[in-house]
Amino acid sequence: DAKTTQPPSMDCAEGRAANLPCNHSTISGNEYVYWYRQIHSQGPQYIIHGLKNNETNEMASLIITEDRKSSTLILPHATLRDTAVYYCIVYNQGGKLIFGQGTELSVKP
Amino acid sequence: GAGVSQSPRYKVAKRGQDVALRCDPISGHVSLFWYQQALGQGPEFLTYFQNEAQLDKSGLPSDRFFAERPEGSVSTLKIQRTQQEDSAVYLCASSPEWGVSYEQYFGPGTRLTVT
Numbered sequence: 137d138a139k140t141t142q143p144p145s146m147d148c149a150e151g152r153a154a155n156l157p158c159n160h161s162t163i164s165g166n167e168y169v170y171w172y173r174q175i176h177s178q179g180p181q182y183i184i185h186g187l188k189n190n191e192t193n194e195m196a197s198l199i200i201t202e203d204r205k206s207s208t209l210i211l212p213h214a215t216l217r218d219t220a221v222y223y224c225i226v227y228n229q230g231g232k233l234i235f236g237q238g239t240e241l242s243v244k245p
Numbered sequence: 246g247a248g249v250s251q252s253p254r255y256k257v258a259k260r261g262q263d264v265a266l267r268c269d270p271i272s273g274h275v276s277l278f279w280y281q282q283a284l285g286q287g288p289e290f291l292t293y294f295q296n297e298a299q300l301d302k303s304g305l306p307s308d309r310f311f312a313e314r315p316e317g318s319v320s321t322l323k324i325q326r327t328q329q330e331d332s333a334v335y336l337c338a339s340s341p342e343w344g345v346s347y348e349q350y351f352g353p354g355t356r357l358t359v360t
Binding site for chain 1: 276287288342351
């Protein structure tokens, strides 16, 4: 499975957009980019995934570069409840997820 | 609908004791996964079932760890002769898979403390 690189921590002001970057330069053609988040003392929660097109759902948007070597998760209007560790995972759909260290996002009032 | 549930939520065991952790997946989900999460780290894969078949147990750290899902629904993770290094949060996840959806839905975890 391809590895991902994420910044260890980021801050964001409440109400502003949070843009979380992820590098996955060794991603292969059949691997998807998945994002999960883990709020303190809870299990990870699925956010969004994509292959090569940009995706949007009620939680977030996912922007994948044309060469697929990096992506950005966008939370359009961050709230205090979005404070969590965000994991970017490249995944071949089926089988185990391989989590890295993730990005600890702190949303501040 | 109901999500993935795990019990107990907290377990304290003396070193050398056996423990059993239970996972109730979302009804109808084919796949079930166990992960171990040490403090300050991301979850690490332990084992994976598709229905009752254990397809991958490559992440189990030793032969003291055993998992089963005999009827393709509820799963139990058993740890024999617990050691202090087994202290962690044990997460269970289930997924529909089979071309429907590959998202994994996680339970709240069981926090195991070995004293």
